[in-house]
Amino acid sequence: MCVRQKCVNSEMYVLQRINIHRMVTCLQHGLAITRWGSNCRPAPLLTISPTRSLIDDEVTIEGRYLPPFCRITMRACLQSEDGDLWETHSHYNTDKNGRVNLTRDVSVGGSYVGCEPMGLFWSLQLAHGERKGLRLRKKNVETPYPIQISILDGHVTFEDNNNNNQELAAVTVERWYMAPGVRRMEIRQNGIVGTLFLPPGPGPFPAMVDLWGMGGGLVEYRSALCASRGFASLALAYFGHSDIPGPLNCINVGDQYFRAALKLLQEHPQVCGDRIGVMGLSFGVYLSLRIATQIGFSPRCVICINGPIGSNNKLSDNVSGSKIFEGDHKHWSFNEQGYVSFREVSLPNNIPPENKVKLENLCCPLLYIVGEDDLCFAAMENANEIEESLKAAGKSHLLVRLSYPGAGHLIEPPYTPNARASMFTTRPKKLITLWGGHLAPHAAAQEHAWTKILEFMECNLRG
Incomplete structure (x- = not known):
């Protein structure tokens, strides 16, 4: 390798170290920097416990490994036995650790506001474009309501095209009226x-x-x-x-x-x-x-x-x-x-x-x-x-x-x-x-x- 090429490589190495140092300094002082990708960060994780429960049971819903102080939307949707789509959206902000917990945290907008651990269930409404005047009632109690809970990037509204909003994580839960053995x-x-x-x-x-x-x-x-x-x-x-x-x-x-x-x-x-x-x-x-x-x-x-x-x-x-x-x-x-x-x-x-x-x-x-x-x-x-x-x-x-x-x-x-x-x-x-x-x-x-x-x-x- 020629001397000139060695010098160029050395300069690039120095510049990379300087840039890393600048980003660390910004983070330490709470300064805004451009978000950058890293393979070291775990993928966003949505946990719901339990995932199979009776309709009157409370569940805990928590998102982890999200960017800190980030806007996210919690979305729930289900398809009724008649094929109609029911959905709800609620807006949250992650904490400094990149977490959101619906038992603890407050919804700042969307279908409901305030600390509502079960809000994603009771606020379900007919999706836009569905038939009017319907009421959600279970006909076959031997099957559950499958409800998909997902985390979307940003504060999403009903009017947004959901296909354009990045889904960060999703879990499907089952809500039953009949317990095992009934x-x-x-x-x-x-x-x-x-x-x-x-x-x-x-x-x-x-x-x-x-x-x-x-x-x-x-x-x-x-x-x-x-x-x-x-x-x-x-x-x-x-x-x-x-x-x-x-x-x-x-x-x-x-x-x-x-x-x-x-x-x-x-x-x-x-x-x-x-x-x-x-x-x-x-x-x-x-x-x-x-x-x-x-x-x-x-x-x-x-x-x-x-x-x-x-x-x-x-x-x-x-x-x-x-x-x-x-x-x-x-x-x-x-x-x-x-x-x-x-x-x-x-x-x-x-x-x-x-x-x-x-x-x-x-x-x-x-x-x-x-x-x-x-x-x-x-x-x-x-x-x-x-x-x-x-x-x-x-x-x-x-x-x-x-x-x-x-x-x-x-x-x-x-x-x-x-x-x-x-x-x-x-x-x-x-x-x-x-x-x-x-x-x-x-x-x-x-x-x-x-x-x-x-x-x-x-x-x-x-x-």
Whole structure:
């Protein structure tokens, strides 16, 4: 090698050492420098624990080996059973060690703000371009919700083209309503249409009858979760199901149907026949209170979520039944978007006195849960009437009332997204119903209410 070439190589070596020294000096003094690549830095890592959990379990989410003081976006997305995309974005800043921990750190923007360890789950909303008016509800409880959690470079918005945002790390988690070992049994006997969920083990177990509202059909996910928490649960259909004789738009069952369902549950060998409660949401509240006060059955407890103390239509044991909302249209109200609210229908003053439950007959503890932003039912007014009626009957001690500001009608198991409005029916024409509820306060209500529901069941069914 010639002398000239040796000199050039020596100069390059010196310059490289000078540049390295300058960068080290800048880092030591906190000065900004251009980001530079290094094969020594570990790849960004996203850890979620556990990756397989029940829907009401909290998980820990942490990103590591990220650049310090870096803007990142935590993104969650899932595809529903109907093929619709649900997603959420939230903005975080890494700490000096290049870490972000959702249990500790604060979201500074996106779908939610503040320290919300489970925000990526309860803030899921329909992605842009998807069908309008949908509500996320699990149909097949024997499969999980697969949710992909990922870290994106920078603060990303819904309007951004996600294909142009670098994904730094990703993990898929499974969220279940059914724990391993829970047994699911379809019930189609003696005219009863339902699904019985039994916890793992031989039993016998305390049990709940689980009643939903006027959306009809057979809704199983809350019952599956109750069984996962140690309580047998019968998800009972009473309206809008093809296996129940009569028109689908009518309630074709009455007291006899509910007596038969309760007898079936009482006689099951893996159920404690004297430890049965009833839980209802929406119109299911009326049915739950009716079971507890008027059909000759004494449950150990009743749980009511945002529902009425009566109905505008009498229940009938005839197949001809009674049509839902018949004669109620005068009490319907619509907002500027044409979305309907049934709130005035359920006002106690608009319910015929003869169709109200006989609350003075109540002989078991009652937990009544109110969403103060319920736009579908007059939950506050019904709770007030229950309180006054029990006080007049000398039974105030039976009532536990929980009230949640900012929560809507659909107070369901925790960490699941709320729909402020969604499709109620498409026949004879499309109808979108207002449910109410603001995202963060509704999520907080669901988390707290579910804890209290389980405590109430534990105390009154197992205690």
